[in-house]
Amino acid sequence: MSTPTLPPGLSIQKVDERIMTLNVGPQHPGSGHMRIIVQIDGDYIVACDPDPGYVHRGEEKMAEYRNYVLNIPHLERPVIHDSCNILYPYVLGVEELLGLEITERAKYIRVIAAELNRCVYIMYWLAIYGIFLGHSTMFMWPTGDRELLIDLLEKMTGARVTHSYFIPGGIRNDLPANFEEVCLRQVNYFEKRIKEYADVFYDNPILISRTEKTGILTRENAIRLGTTGSVLRASGIDYDVRKKEPYDVYDELDFETCVLKSGDSYARSKIPWLDMFQSCRIIRDALQKMPKSGSIRIKLKPNPKGALGSVYKRVESGRGALGCYIVSDKKPEPYRLKLSVPSFRNLIALPHLLIGEKLGNMPSVYWSLNYWPVEADR
Amino acid sequence: MSVIAPNFKLSEFIKSILDVGFWVLLLFVLIGLPAVFMILFFIEMPIINGELLTPFLALSWLADPTRTLPIIKAFMTTDLFRIAAFPGFGFAALIAASTIFAERKMMAKLQLRVGPFYCGKIEGILQLMADGLKLVSKEIIIPAKADKPIFWAAPVLFVATAAAFVALIPVTPGWVVADIDVGLIAVFAVIGFFPIITILSAWSANSKFPFIGGIRALYQMVSFEIPLILSLLGVVILTGTLNLSEIAASQSSFPWIVFLPIGAIVFFITMLAELERIPFDLPEAESEIVAGWLTELSGMLYGLVQFGSYLKLYAFAALFVVLFLGGWNGPMIVPPFPEEIITEGIEMGPITAQIPGLPIFTQEVLNGILMFVLKTVGVIFFIILPRGVFPRVRVDILLDLGWTKLIGLTFVNIFIALGLLYAGILGPGGLF
Numbered sequence: 001m002s003t004p005t006l007p008p009g010l011s012i013q014k015v016d017e018r019i020m021t022l023n024v025g026p027q028h029p030g031s032g033h034m035r036i037i038v039q040i041d042g043d044y045i046v047a048c049d050p051d052p053g054y055v056h057r058g059e060e061k062m063a064e065y066r067n068y069v070l071n072i073p074h075l076e077r078p079v080i081h082d083s084c085n086i087l088y089p090y091v092l093g094v095e096e097l098l099g100l101e102i103t104e105r106a107k108y109i110r111v112i113a114a115e116l117n118r119c120v121y122i123m124y125w126l127a128i129y130g131i132f133l134g135h136s137t138m139f140m141w142p143t144g145d146r147e148l149l150i151d152l153l154e155k156m157t158g159a160r161v162t163h164s165y166f167i168p169g170g171i172r173n174d175l176p177a178n179f180e181e182v183c184l185r186q187v188n189y190f191e192k193r194i195k196e197y198a199d200v201f202y203d204n205p206i207l208i209s210r211t212e213k214t215g216i217l218t219r220e221n222a223i224r225l226g227t228t229g230s231v232l233r234a235s236g237i238d239y240d241v242r243k244k245e246p247y248d249v250y251d252e253l254d255f256e257t258c259v260l261k262s263g264d265s266y267a268r269s270k271i272p273w274l275d276m277f278q279s280c281r282i283i284r285d286a287l288q289k290m291p292k293s294g295s296i297r298i299k300l301k302p303n304p305k306g307a308l309g310s311v312y313k314r315v316e317s318g319r320g321a322l323g324c325y326i327v328s329d330k331k332p333e334p335y336r337l338k339l340s341v342p343s344f345r346n347l348i349a350l351p352h353l354l355i356g357e358k359l360g361n362m363p364s365v366y367w368s369l370n371y372w373p374v375e376a377d378r
Numbered sequence: 379m380s381v382i383a384p385n386f387k388l389s390e391f392i393k394s395i396l397d398v399g400f401w402v403l404l405l406f407v408l409i410g411l412p413a414v415f416m417i418l419f420f421i422e423m424p425i426i427n428g429e430l431l432t433p434f435l436a437l438s439w440l441a442d443p444t445r446t447l448p449i450i451k452a453f454m455t456t457d458l459f460r461i462a463a464f465p466g467f468g469f470a471a472l473i474a475a476s477t478i479f480a481e482r483k484m485m486a487k488l489q490l491r492v493g494p495f496y497c498g499k500i501e502g503i504l505q506l507m508a509d510g511l512k513l514v515s516k517e518i519i520i521p522a523k524a525d526k527p528i529f530w531a532a533p534v535l536f537v538a539t540a541a542a543f544v545a546l547i548p549v550t551p552g553w554v555v556a557d558i559d560v561g562l563i564a565v566f567a568v569i570g571f572f573p574i575i576t577i578l579s580a581w582s583a584n585s586k587f588p589f590i591g592g593i594r595a596l597y598q599m600v601s602f603e604i605p606l607i608l609s610l611l612g613v614v615i616l617t618g619t620l621n622l623s624e625i626a627a628s629q630s631s632f633p634w635i636v637f638l639p640i641g642a643i644v645f646f647i648t649m650l651a652e653l654e655r656i657p658f659d660l661p662e663a664e665s666e667i668v669a670g671w672l673t674e675l676s677g678m679l680y681g682l683v684q685f686g687s688y689l690k691l692y693a694f695a696a697l698f699v700v701l702f703l704g705g706w707n708g709p710m711i712v713p714p715f716p717e718e719i720i721t722e723g724i725e726m727g728p729i730t731a732q733i734p735g736l737p738i739f740t741q742e743v744l745n746g747i748l749m750f751v752l753k754t755v756g757v758i759f760f761i762i763l764p765r766g767v768f769p770r771v772r773v774d775i776l777l778d779l780g781w782t783k784l785i786g787l788t789f790v791n792i793f794i795a796l797g798l799l800y801a802g803i804l805g806p807g808g809l810f
Contacts, residue, residue, distance in 0.1 A: 022586060030665030043773060132665040134656055134770030140489035200767065206657055210772050359590075360772040363665040 019046060026054050030132060030363045033373040036350070040359055048354040050347055056377040063337040067303055068094050071334070073164050078341070078375040080161045082121035084114045085317035086375070087166045089324035090337075092247060092313040094168040097306035097328050100298055106170035107248040108290035112183070113156060113165055114315075115279040115286075116149050119190070120161075121318035122272040123149075125370065129269055130201065132363035133210065138201045145193045148186050155179060168304070170297035180287050191280045194273065202270060211266040215353040215365035218263060225349045228342045229320020230271040230370045235263035241316035252289065255282045265361070268368035272318070303332040319343055319370045343376040391499055444732070451738060457555075461545065465553045470544040473754065474688035479506055481762045488766040513681035521674050525582035532579030533675065533682040539575060540689035543568045547696040548623040550706045550746030561622035562614065565697065566607055569652065572690070573599040576661070579683075580671035591670025594773065595654065595661035601780040602651040608788035609644040612795035613701050616804050622697075626705025633704035637798060641791035642702045644784050646760070649694045651780070653687065655761060657768035658776060695757040696750070703753045706746030714741050 006012070019039050025031025033055045039047040059078060063071050075090055076083035088110070095102065123146040130138025150160050155176050157163040165172050201207060217227070222235035232239050240257040242250045258274035260267040306328030314323040320342030327336040346369045353365050415433070423431045439445045453459055460466055479494070483501070486493025494502025520529060546564055548554035558564060573596050580592020614620060616637070617628045635642045651658040662670035672683060699705060715737040723732040739747075771779075798804045 020586060028668060030668075130769075134659065134663065134665070135768070136485065137489050137766045138769075140491055144490050201769075204767075204769065206771055206775075207769050209775055210769065358772065358774065360660070360663070360666055360770075 018042075024362070025051075030366075032371075033377070036354075036362070036366065038354070038359070038362065043358050043360070045354050045357050045359060045362065048351045050350050052344070052347065052373060052376050054377065055374045059378045060337050060339060063334055065333060067332040068098070068168055068306065068334070069300070069304075071337075072167060073162070075339075076162055076164065078339075078378055079121065079317075079372055081124045082117055082318045082372075083161065083163050084110075084117040084165055085121075085315060086322060086339075087164075088114055088247075088315040088317075089313040089322055090326070091166040091168055092315070093311040093324050093326045094306070096311045096313070097309070097326060098168060098300070098304050099307065100169050100300075102170045102298060103295045104249075105291045105294040106296045108286050109156075109171055109175060109296065110166060111249055111253070111286050112283055112290075113153065113163070113171070115282045116153055116156075117163075118318045119276050119279050120146055120149050120153070122276055125272060125318070125367075125372075126197075129364075129367050132367050133207065135201065135204075135207070138197070141193075141197070141200070145190060148190050148193075152183055152186050155182070167297070169300050170295075172297070174296050180290075184284065184287060187280050187283050191277065194276055197273065202273065208266060210361075211264065211269060211364050211368070212262075213264050214361045215265045215268075215357060215368065216263050217268075217349055217353060221349070221352060222263065225352065227320075227346050227349050227369075229316070229318075229346070230275065231268055231346050231349065231368075232320065233257065233259050234267035234271045236261040241314050241321045245314060247313070247315060249286070249289075250282075253282050253285045255285070265364045265368040268370070269364075272370065305330055305332055306334070314340075317342060319372060319375070320346065339378055341375050341378065342370070343372045347371050347376055394499075447736065447738070454738070460553075460555050465547070465549040466545055466555045467541050469549070470541070470689055470692050471685075473692045473751070473758075474685065475506055477688055477691060477758055477762075479503070480758075481765075484759075484762060485766055510681065513678050516677035518677040518679055521583055521585055523584040524674070525584065528578050528582035529674075530679075532575055532582065533679045533686070535575050536572075536579075537682050537686040537689065539568060539571045540686040540693065543693040544689060544696075546622060547693060548626055548700060548705065549696075549750050550743050551623070551627070553743065553746075554623060557621070557623055559619075559621050562610060562620045562625075565622075566603075569603065569606070572652070576671055579675070583671075583674040585674050587667045587669075587673045588671045590667050591661045591663075591673065594663075594667075595671055598651055598654070598658065598660060598776060598780075601777055602648045602784075605644055605780060605784035605788050606648040606652065608785065609641045609648065609791060610701060611788070612638045612641045612791045615792070615795040615799055622700050626700045626707070629704035630707050633702060633707075635702040637804065638702070638791055638795060640787055640794065642698075644787050644791065645698060645702070647784060648780075649698065650761065650764065651776070653691055653694060653761070655691075656765040657771050659770055660773060660776060663770055691758065691761060692754070695754050695761060698757050699750060699753040703757070705753075706750045708745070708749035708753075710741070710745050712741055712745040712748060 018041050020041075021037065021039050023035060024038055025035035026033060035051040035054070037047075037049040037051060038045050057077070059075060062074055066074070071090070072087060076087050079086050123142040127139045127142040127146075130136070130142070153163060154160050156179065157165040157172070217225075217231065217235050219235050219237060222232050222237060227235075228239075236259060238257055238259050241247075242255075243257055255278045258271055258278065260271060306326075308328060308330050310325065310327040312323060312325045314321050316322075321340075322342055323340035325336075325338040325340065326334050329335040350366060350369060350371075353369075354362060357365060418433055425431065429435060454464075462468055482505070483493045485491075494505035496502060496505075497508045498504025520526060543565065545555035546558075546561055546568070548557065556564070576595040576599070577592045580588040580595070583589075613625060613634050616634065617625050619625060619628075654661050660670075662672060667673075672680060675683060720736060723730045
């Protein structure tokens with residue numbers, strides 16, 4: 001048999017008979033909007049190639065054609081479950097460019113909305129983590145309990161998920177009457193509910209045997225690969241943007257950073273759950289310290305023009321440090337807008353964690369990276 | 379929890395039933411009856427007791443219980459009835475279908491949902507029928523490179539094997555399809571077919587995910603078959619027989635679970651693994667290998683496999699009841715058949731009918747059926763329950779459990795049984 005003539009630049013790769021290539025995604029129940037090309041030898045993964053980009057929508061380019069206020073609704077689309085936190089760095093940056101100083105009450109309300117939204121996101125993430133491990137109760141409970149906080153956010157903002165609540169100059173509208181009381185009650189009940197998840201999920205012996213000592217990310221690798229958020233904190237590094245570079249009023253509030261040392265999938269899945277308790281603590285503290293009345297918003301001129309220059313702001317989102325870089329050239333629209341998203345930074349660790357693992361560990365390791373495909377593609 | 383639910387109105391429900399009844403009656407009178415009489419016109423009717431059997435005579439005989447009851451009783455002794463209806467397929471299918479509904483409702487309650495709700499007006503009781511109709515009406519898609527004859531045959535073989543398993547289960551004294559002296563060996567033989575069918579179906583689909591699922595099913599079932607067989611050895615040692623009816627009858631004073639709890643626990647765990655239920659549903663692990671060996675099955679082929687797996691679930695639960703929970707034995711709670719109906723007859727208005735052939739089932743048989751069904755439903759409840767509580771285990775943990783821990787426990791169980799036998803407490807020639 002003669003060798004076929006190939007076009008220049010192509011070569012025939014010899015395939016090992018033992019290796020089977022699996023395309024996990026994008027039409028796979030265990031992938032999300034992305035593809036992981038894994039090669040398995042028996043039950044062991046020998047190569048892994050994450051392939052994101054199926055839901056790229058050009059958010060950054062779109063931002064160059066809209067003015068600073070019109071950018072708000074579409075910029076929260078990458079993570080609709082965490083919409084307040086993905087808007088937070090953009091709004092902080094625009095305020096600096098426009099030279100606005102917002103009121104104390106607006107800052108506290110922003111913190112409350114951001115923490116509620118963080119819990120809403122983590123509950124959704126936890127539900128999918130549960131169903132990835134075959135635990136259908138852990139899919140249903142968080143999706144149900146999430147409604148408590150979604151109802152609160154609906155009372156605050158008028159929308160269930162895409163709130164568009166943060167705007168340059170403050171927040172869009174004030175809290176409804178007796179919100180503090182309702183919020184305190186709902187948050188206390190929510191905290192009681194998530195404590196019960198330990199019994200059914202986190203202390204479950206089968207879960208522990210499945211996820212402990214799998215996909216270990218060491219402290220050095222976590223820093224070297226540039227991971228962030230819960231992945232970084234699960235590897236024993238005490239890093240939280242809310243503590244290190246406090247924005248708005250986080251430096252006045254009482255909370256701790258949750259850190260675990262082991263760096264395996266179990267620790268990575270536990271950190272967001274522990275974070276929710278701290279969020280509840282922050283919300284209670286903020287409700288107490290918040291000024292009970294006052295202005296919440298600075299009126300902007302139509303089509304405000306930013307000062308010449310650039311600004312970079314970071315916040316701690318549900319997945320990790322989320323940055324927004326805005327370049328302004330004295331026009332109503334930003335000259336360039338760049339989102340530095342935690343999902344994409346955490347995805348880089350996936351091939352390092354999966355090689356050498358069993359195929360059965362793939363869903364738990366993959367989703368423990370706190371990765372949101374739509375956000376990574378932007 | 380806010381649910382947008384249709385308000386149930388009794389009047390509308392009765393009206394819908396009457397509507398359906400009206401149309402059935404109308405169609406029967408206009409189409410059914412003329413068709414029957416046209417057929418009868420061409421058939422020569424037999425002469426019975428000197429009378430020509432006309433349709434009217436046949437109908438009037440049907441209304442006479444003294445003539446119909448002996449026919450029914452004679453029919454009930456036939457093999458066809460046993461295989462198709464009572465201790466066999468029909469009975470098992472009824473329990474399997476109600477298991478599916480009960481499972482969905484129970485999971486819903488556990489997970490703070492409502493479950494099936496709309497079909498059939500009352501708590502979604504007709505949901506199963508709707509699902510079945512949907513599966514039947516769907517197109518069956520077969521992969522282009524599949525081995526078509528085997529791919530078609532595997533789901534049918536799966537149901538057939540599950541039905542063969544059901545045929546070995548004694549429900550109540552004398553009511554068993556195949557009462558054979560090597561019943562337990564036959565059970566092992568039938569269970570041994572499931573991995574073969576699974577791997578045939580998975581391999582013939584010629585697709586990657588079913589293949590991985592089939593391989594997983596194969597080594598899961600093969601590695602759990604050994605503890606399954608060994609865990610039942612204790613019961614065989616103590617009863618000295620392999621006949622399932624005799625094993626059930628030997629537990630008239632106490633069930634074997636009292637003396638062999640370790641064997642019962644091991645059998646229960648291996649049962650979950652053989653049934654591919656959570657926490658051992660690795661062959662169908664959704665997030666890893668799509669739907670495992672069921673990935674390429676579509677339409678009623680998938681429906682048949684699901685139906686077969688629930689038949690298998692019933693058969694395993696019934697086997698657990700027969701071997702460890704005493705089968706049909708239990709307190710007599712069914713009241714005795716009233717004697718005066720046999721001696722004096724039933725008063726039906728002006729006439730008193732003397733009906734020979736009553737009762738159809740004796741008190742013991744009815745009580746046996748009731749006890750058996752109650753125990754089986756209890757075991758099925760415990761089979762379903764882990765699905766709401768546990769995540770899926772991993773392959774290496776599963777094999778470790780099967781090959782080391784469970785086999786070790788079965789030997790402990792066998793030593794307990796041997797100890798009881800040699801101490802003269804139980805078994806042939808024992809105290810009981």
